[in-house]
Amino acid sequence: MHKSGFITIVGRPNVGKSTLLNALIGQKIAIMSPKPQTTRHRITGVLSTADYQMIFVDTPGMHKGKDLLNKNIDKLAVSSLKDVDMVLFVVDRAKTAAEAFVMEYFKGLKKPIFLVINKIDELKNKAEIDELIMSYLGSYEFDGYFPVSAKDLTHIDKIKETLLNYLPEGPKYFPPDMKSDQSETVMMSELIREKILYFTEQEIPHAVAVVIESIYNNQELNQVDVSALIVVERSTQKQILIGRGGEKMKHIGTEARKEINKVLDTKIHLTLWVKVKKDWRNRPSDLKAFGFGE
Ligand SMILES: Nc1nc2c(ncn2[C@@H]2O[C@H](COP(=O)(O)OP(=O)(O)OP(=O)(O)O)[C@@H](O)[C@H]2O)c(=O)[nH]1
Ligand SMILES: [Mg+2]
Structure with missing residues (x-):
């Protein structure tokens, strides 16, 4: 049985979504930078094996943008939530109003949503990580959570293992050697x-x-x-x-x-x-x- 599905990566600007995409695929597909609002397009990264295909969709950071460019960009992230099979919601230790703004869009979505606590290399101890996790689990019933460091590639495999369990039966959407939809x-x-x-x-x-x-x-x-x-x-x-x-x-x-x-x-x-x-x-x-x- 071949499994496949689409998984979108959403979250506030600068939490490390593109770094996570690159870590999941194992090569650089999306650009990354310390400046917020780096990603402006929806970027697809494909992870293929003989048994499955995970198609990750990196999105621009969600926030309330003012100009036309940012309004278009926000629409991209929101619409991606509807089109996919699963969602990775990425956060870091800075919990802001933008997190609540993003989580509003989870209401009524009938699909697995996982919490990814990124940049744990910046968090000093386990208690700090646990506290952050609990604060999110208190406001939404996530299907699972993963403390990771996308930069250091820590626990990235745990995400893949869990996603594979949830991945539905499906076709090979892309040729096996295709890693990204970007020209x-x-x-x-x-x-x-x-x-x-x-x-x-x-x-x-x-x-x-x-x-x-x-x-x-x-x-x-x-x-x-x-x-x-x-x-x-x-x-x-x-x-x-x-x-x-x-x-x-x-x-x-x-x-x-x-x-x-x-x-x-x-x-x-x-x-x-x-x-x-x-x-x-x-x-x-x-x-x-x-x-x-x-
Ligand atoms: N310390 C640490 N920094 C990280 C980690 N992951 C990403 N970063 C840094 O966080 C910054 C933002 O990373 P991006 O991947 O561009 O973030 P993004 O969420 O895609 O940002 P937007 O595209 O603007 O929404 C960069 O400077 C990364 O190097 C991590 O695990 N640990
Ligand atoms: Mg990005």
């Missing part, structure tokens, strides 16, 4: 955005979109020439991103190139451009052009 082009733009998130502060991370403009297989130099456009909202942001003498952009470009080489196993030459597009996060046509919205 290489999307992955490249995401890895560039990841480096921007790491090396910029304050409003820049949220104001950025990355679009791959061209990919050329340069056989002469045995490399792939990639040209990417970084879109920001204001000229001041553009200046910060470029940095004095172009230093910042150069650094981001180098780090992104190295990461793309590693993750996609492709030698690339990367050219980055920065362009200002005022208020793109609130323009439906821009959102569409940058890969968001319907």
Whole structure:
């Protein structure tokens, strides 16, 4: 009997959902960063064996977003709850109003929902972990809970074992060698955005979109020439991103190139451009052009 099913990963921004997805699949599929609201798309990761297929759906962190981009993003996470067989609700030690906001959506969902207490490497002792678990079990009847560290890969197998018990009989939805639904082009733009998130502060991370403009297989130099456009909202942001003498952009470009080489196993030459597009996060046509919205 072959088992398969869809499992969505939801929770507040920055709790480690994408890190957990990567840990479950065993390779980098979703970008991760210390900045909240890193994930902007629904990202599918597939874990296949001869006997089963678990299809994990990483979602953007749920919170009450104000602009059009964030409203679209929130819808993604909410709709994913309806479409799947099971839910992993990820939290860390910071219990906020956003957790209650997410749990509101669990009401009436007739499917297994598991609590994942992530970042236990940051928690000092067992009593602290137990207290956190109890505070959640008191407000919702979860089907199980897992204290884990997605970063250190601690107890990740326990999640898989339990999910396998609950996984229904089903077909192979994806070819066995397929790990993700993201194209290489999307992955490249995401890895560039990841480096921007790491090396910029304050409003820049949220104001950025990355679009791959061209990919050329340069056989002469045995490399792939990639040209990417970084879109920001204001000229001041553009200046910060470029940095004095172009230093910042150069650094981001180098780090992104190295990461793309590693993750996609492709030698690339990367050219980055920065362009200002005022208020793109609130323009439906821009959102569409940058890969968001319907
Ligand atoms: N100490 C520790 N940090 C972790 C762990 N898992 C994730 N992190 C860190 O938490 C931060 C956020 O991780 P992400 O995986 O990007 O979080 P996310 O929930 O996907 O965030 P959004 O996409 O913004 O909703 C990163 O700096 C991670 O390195 C963990 O187990 N332990
Ligand atoms: Mg994420």
